[in-house]
Amino acid sequence: MSKSDQSLFSLHEHALQQANETCPICNASLQIKHSKAGSFWGCSQYPTCDYTRPVKEVTKFEEQILPGSECPKCGGSLAVKQGRYGLFIGCSNFPACDHIEHEPEETLDVQCPSCKKGHLREKSSRYGKTFYACDTYPKCKYAINHPPVAQDCKECGFPLLLKRNMAAGEKLQCANKKCGKFQ
Template identity: 65%
Template sequence: MSKSDKPLFSHHEHALEKEYQVCPECGSELTIKHGKSGSFFGCANYPNCQYTRPVVEHERVEDKILPGSECPKCNHNLAVKQGRYGMFIGCSNFPECDYIEHEEEKQLIEIPCPSCHKGALKEKTSRYGKKFYSCDAYPKCKFIVNFEPVKGVCQKCSFPLLLKRNMAAGIKYQCANKKCSAMQSA
């Protein structure tokens, strides 16, 4: 058997097999299970034993009080906390007070929707964290753009909306009409 014929891991050196692990609650074997949030160790005696633990231990950060800050609901101090979706600022009096500081959304100058002429364009964030701008009359109007809208008229097709683009040559304005897409200097 040559070097290239050997498997990457032998039976005894498999990456997930560290040692025989036992459940601290009932003494049964722990096995790797897969759930909607990823892999975890679970007791083989399930459902009689409900013990689980993550495969990878994440470092837990303690809440850090922000001196000089005040909760607008209950006047306790605010704290930097770690939650399921990352770090956030919330009231140190949790669970009695459920205040969470939200990032203030950027308010656009009232730009009317060029498609339906009834709604206005609002900044939104996709589930992947990308910003986009869509008509607030959704679902009746499905107008959407990925770049910041600016009031203006296209010089080529007279479409009533331009998009602000940061290009290598500086800021340019692009026609929001997908059929035109003409560029103008700032």
């Protein structure tokens, strides 16, 4: 048997060993079950036995204190923590202090064409997509998906153009939905 065949056999054997695992509480077989939160191993004797464990073992993230940092609310030190949406920087005195550091948002030198009071700001959605929205939100809910340019449209006079990457190169498009002409 070749070395690759042996490694394949050991992987297959490991998979069979996991599939034939027994419940540590009642010695019944474990099954992969599914829920809206994801897959997990569960006892086949459910509801008599309610043993469960995750399919993928998760390693616990240790909180790391940032040396020389100070919480502006309570004076405690700041730490790198892991939450349900990933890593973030927060106060080490949680739950007594709930301070969280946010990334500074860039304010562009482009006035909001909707309310004419705020400026457009680069933001990031929870899925990581970049968009541009008015900084007076929630009073003004104006938002666009492409980088803004403070120029008037030659066709309709709308005070905002969008920078679009097209197959032929970078072009400017009117941000007015009724116009939408390329410059």
